[in-house]
Amino acid sequence: MMAPIEAELAGERAFSLGEAGKKVERLLAELETAPPSLAEDALHDAATAVWHYLIIRESLHMFDHAEAMKVYGVPNRVLAKVGVIRPAAP
Numbered sequence: 001m002m003a004p005i006e007a008e009l010a011g012e013r014a015f016s017l018g019e020a021g022k023k024v025e026r027l028l029a030e031l032e033t034a035p036p037s038l039a040e041d042a043l044h045d046a047a048t049a050v051w052h053y054l055i056i057r058e059s060l061h062m063f064d065h066a067e068a069m070k071v072y073g074v075p076n077r078v079l080a081k082v083g084v085i086r087p088a089a090p
Contacts (some may be wrong), residue, residue: 013060013074024072029060031078047081050074 020030027046034042050072054065069079 010060014054016062017053017056020056021072023049023051025076028065028072028074028078042048043078043081043085044086046074047084048086050078051082 024046025080027042027049031039031046050069053068057063057065057068
């Protein structure tokens with residue numbers, strides 16, 4: 001009885017992974033074109049999107065992220081911010 005529910009949940013996770021991947025692509029592109037005044041915000045936004053993407057991957061039992069990070073072209077400066085909580089505005 002649980003198999004259909006588990007299959008549906010796996011499908012939802014896979015869909016979520018695709019949506020999260022699209023968001024990573026969009027925010028990485030925005031990071032590359034962000035004006036200097038918005039660069040730090042764009043960096044944090046991209047890192048947060050990558051973080052969420054990785055969490056969804058892990059929910060699907062995908063634990064080796066190196067190849068995915070290469071596919072998306074995630075720069076090291078973004079990876080360095082993954083999991084970092086954005087400082088509160090003064």
